Amino acid sequence: MSRRWIVIDPGFEHQDSHHMVVNNQIVSACSDDNVVIVSGKNLEHSTVDLNAEIIPFFDINLYPVNYHNLPNAEYIEIRDNFSQKLLSLFNLIELNQNDCLIIHTAFSYLYEAIARVLLKLNATSYSVFISTMFSPGRVVEFGECTTASIREFMRHKFAFSLFDKLKNEQGVNFFIDSPTQMYVDAYQMIWPNGEVRLHPSVCGGGIEVNKPSGNKVLAYLGGPKWDKGIEFTVDAICEIGNSCPDTEFVFHYNDEFPGSDVYQPLINKLENSGTPNVSIIRGNLKKAQYEALLASASCYLMLYDPEGYGHKTSGVLWDVLRHAQGKRVIVSANTWHEKELTLIGATFGSVEYGNSQQLATTLRESTFEPLSPRLYHSSYLQTLLGDFGEHIKQRISCQQEDANTNPDHKLKKILVVRTHYGHFTKLSGPGGFVEYLPENGYEATEVLVPLGHQDAKFANDGKRWEVFEKFSKILKSYQVNSFDIESEILKNFNQYDVIHFVDGEHAGLLVAMAKMKGLLNNGPKIVATFHQPDDVMKELVSEPSFLSAFDTIHLMSPCQKEAFLRLGVPEEKLVVVPHGVSAEHYKPSIAFDLAGPAKSEVETIQRQLKGKKVCLTVGNWLRDYDMFLEVARAFREREDVYFVALSRGLELELSNEDKNILLFNEGVEDRTLHWFYRRAELMFLPLKGGAANNAVLEAIAANTLIVTSDLKSSRFYTKNNGLFYSESSEVLSILSNLDGINNDIRIGRHRLSWKAIAKNMIDKLYERY
Numbered sequence: 001m002s003r004r005w006i007v008i009d010p011g012f013e014h015q016d017s018h019h020m021v022v023n024n025q026i027v028s029a030c031s032d033d034n035v036v037i038v039s040g041k042n043l044e045h046s047t048v049d050l051n052a053e054i055i056p057f058f059d060i061n062l063y064p065v066n067y068h069n070l071p072n073a074e075y076i077e078i079r080d081n082f083s084q085k086l087l088s089l090f091n092l093i094e095l096n097q098n099d100c101l102i103i104h105t106a107f108s109y110l111y112e113a114i115a116r117v118l119l120k121l122n123a124t125s126y127s128v129f130i131s132t133m134f135s136p137g138r139v140v141e142f143g144e145c146t147t148a149s150i151r152e153f154m155r156h157k158f159a160f161s162l163f164d165k166l167k168n169e170q171g172v173n174f175f176i177d178s179p180t181q182m183y184v185d186a187y188q189m190i191w192p193n194g195e196v197r198l199h200p201s202v203c204g205g206g207i208e209v210n211k212p213s214g215n216k217v218l219a220y221l222g223g224p225k226w227d228k229g230i231e232f233t234v235d236a237i238c239e240i241g242n243s244c245p246d247t248e249f250v251f252h253y254n255d256e257f258p259g260s261d262v263y264q265p266l267i268n269k270l271e272n273s274g275t276p277n278v279s280i281i282r283g284n285l286k287k288a289q290y291e292a293l294l295a296s297a298s299c300y301l302m303l304y305d306p307e308g309y310g311h312k313t314s315g316v317l318w319d320v321l322r323h324a325q326g327k328r329v330i331v332s333a334n335t336w337h338e339k340e341l342t343l344i345g346a347t348f349g350s351v352e353y354g355n356s357q358q359l360a361t362t363l364r365e366s367t368f369e370p371l372s373p374r375l376y377h378s379s380y381l382q383t384l385l386g387d388f389g390e391h392i393k394q395r396i397s398c399q400q401e402d403a404n405t406n407p408d409h410k411l412k413k414i415l416v417v418r419t420h421y422g423h424f425t426k427l428s429g430p431g432g433f434v435e436y437l438p439e440n441g442y443e444a445t446e447v448l449v450p451l452g453h454q455d456a457k458f459a460n461d462g463k464r465w466e467v468f469e470k471f472s473k474i475l476k477s478y479q480v481n482s483f484d485i486e487s488e489i490l491k492n493f494n495q496y497d498v499i500h501f502v503d504g505e506h507a508g509l510l511v512a513m514a515k516m517k518g519l520l521n522n523g524p525k526i527v528a529t530f531h532q533p534d535d536v537m538k539e540l541v542s543e544p545s546f547l548s549a550f551d552t553i554h555l556m557s558p559c560q561k562e563a564f565l566r567l568g569v570p571e572e573k574l575v576v577v578p579h580g581v582s583a584e585h586y587k588p589s590i591a592f593d594l595a596g597p598a599k600s601e602v603e604t605i606q607r608q609l610k611g612k613k614v615c616l617t618v619g620n621w622l623r624d625y626d627m628f629l630e631v632a633r634a635f636r637e638r639e640d641v642y643f644v645a646l647s648r649g650l651e652l653e654l655s656n657e658d659k660n661i662l663l664f665n666e667g668v669e670d671r672t673l674h675w676f677y678r679r680a681e682l683m684f685l686p687l688k689g690g691a692a693n694n695a696v697l698e699a700i701a702a703n704t705l706i707v708t709s710d711l712k713s714s715r716f717y718t719k720n721n722g723l724f725y726s727e728s729s730e731v732l733s734i735l736s737n738l739d740g741i742n743n744d745i746r747i748g749r750h751r752l753s754w755k756a757i758a759k760n761m762i763d764k765l766y767e768r769y
Helices: 018-029 072-092 108-120 150-170 181-190 230-240 260-271 287-296 315-323 336-343 356-365 373-377 379-384 388-397 461-472 482-495 509-516 534-540 544-549 558-566 599-609 625-634 670-679 694-701 712-718 728-736 754-766
Strands: 004-009 034-040 053-058 099-104 127-131 138-141 144-147 173-178 215-220 247-253 278-282 299-302 328-332 349-351 412-420 442-450 498-501 525-530 552-555 574-576 613-618 641-646 661-664 682-685 706-709 723-725
Touching: 004 018, 018 034, 018 388, 053 072, 072 108, 099 108, 099 388, 108 150, 127 388, 138 181, 150 173, 150 181, 173 181, 173 388, 181 336, 215 230, 215 287, 230 247, 230 260, 230 356, 247 260, 247 287, 260 278, 287 315, 299 315, 315 336, 315 379, 328 336, 328 356, 336 599, 349 356, 373 379, 412 482, 442 482, 482 509, 498 754, 509 525, 509 544, 525 754, 534 558, 552 558, 552 754, 558 574, 558 712, 599 661, 599 670, 613 625, 613 670, 625 641, 625 661, 625 728, 641 670, 670 694, 682 694, 694 706, 694 712, 706 712, 706 728, 723 728
Parallel strands: 004 034, 004 099, 034 053, 099 127, 127 173, 215 247, 215 299, 247 278, 299 328, 328 349, 412 442, 412 498, 498 525, 525 552, 552 574, 613 641, 613 682, 641 661, 682 706, 706 723
Antiparallel strands: 138 144
16 A cells, blocks of 8 residues: 655745755655645645645745744744644545655644644554754754753643654654754754654755866855845955955845845945956756856855854755865854854864954965865765655655564573773673663673672682682683672573673683583573783683683684684684674764763864864774874875874873874863764774774774774774775875875675674574574
């Protein structure tokens, strides 16, 4: 049975509008189904070229000028009027389980009205897709909340609580998405019981790569408005005068835009200025003209007023991004444009709003780098510049994807024992697979063992150190704190199907020795994971016989196998499953409750980077910082790139000549590190050794190109898709062509997500006999 898509769009009243663009994408994607668009009554639907059933229906004004802050009486009046119209509509259209309502370009009073009406209907189990195109009165930037209107935020929160009621009581499937991360995070706070995702911009069109000849600056595009910086832009171009003689300035003045006459004096000023090579394009551009104009530019100005556009999105930026690969972009400081470009890790120019002299200097000197091709490989930008209609169709079509678990299936029981490292969080460390065990048939109990020897309970300290002395002769890195937990395991081992020691270097020895003595006959499967590279393991294990007690030894990389084979472990017991990485590292922003705010820290570092490229090195353990310094110093004369070393407590002997090296050794927020991966042109990771490496995993998740030492483990995790070197001359050769590095080298990222790794672990570690 085909699906019916019902678009509730009271603002659709003429075809030369944002609403037409949105609806055209929906109709194109859903052309095999039945599409119904319920529009404003003024729409001349006979002139609209859309393959859909169009019902001109709404005859009330639902978009007042002060929509974002309506007085309470006006709010209630519009809400109730819209509710009455909706009740009339659903007397004509009876909802069924195969319907999907689509709502876009709506505000809090519209959301509340829709929810109230749907609660009155008898229909169940249909779907609702909502594109939240406007701020809910609050935004989230790098974990920091900014509230513009607490009243509007609470109105949204109440409306969405009604959606929650519909979801729980009537089985309605809600899909709530936003076109920018700062809205995604804000609506996620409002909608905590569902997942808010990024959806493509409604502009559509895909990514266009073009290399125009000459230096052409597209200074203004779209309808003339004060808050879009039309006056500032004109003043700035006039200020430039003859200082940029080889630059052509193109200014789009849509004199067909309602109220455009008031801006004519500015156009007169521009025409009479002393700045040569100014072209003014008038009128409402057809799509082909609009696209050609965007393609022809080598630099784009978006000098919007931060007062109006501090958190308000702009379709012009999305259109520019489609065409701006390898081109320069300049925006006003403190606008959404600046914040969005910062989020995606772009290099761009930023000027104070109204400072014409600063803009003129920025244009003349162009010290910042163009938008790198690497940006266009990010999942964020690919989603943002994708097809809005296809996104909706795929979101709704996949709603049954996760409904395959049999609730009556008896879960197996697993005990997971791992070391409690203070610096590990949900974002890092080896325990990320545990949360995915239940959906794969395992009831998991997790025990964290404090690192060290002091927490184990003994009658006297003499006994503690007796255990330490005895066990460390077998496994030098054994932690006595594990002794208590392992003793308890021996009393209750039969309640588990699997016992997994995630840090075999520190725990599991007592249980292994007991099993060797026959104390765990017919007991659970015992699995131990080891993390250290082979040369380290050879040093840690003095008496390897205990290793035979483990049913399976889990290795992080094939490079570890040699050490265990030499220690006498049969090869069939050695299983390689890679370390995983948190799902948060695949996202453009970490969830609000998983890391502290980092807005000011990111903004400070972004200014410090001055629009230059970044070669990023992260971490300390087994890093070759002599190689880092040798390579970075070879590039001292390059003014377009910084080498950034980031590790808490790292000491490097830097001189005044090392101006291209930035050291961050006092620690940064998790959000800042997450952003740095996206800001970097590449990850430069000189290694002395290693099995699994969090920096490699996080760079892969961020789609950041990796240049690293030629180690077996690095090739294993990157599937040979990094750039590898064996000596300094090779890495110098790679980085000397920084602009020409193959940005198409990409890795199948999601194969290393903990969700995928957990399934792999169950298949290969727990259920393989």
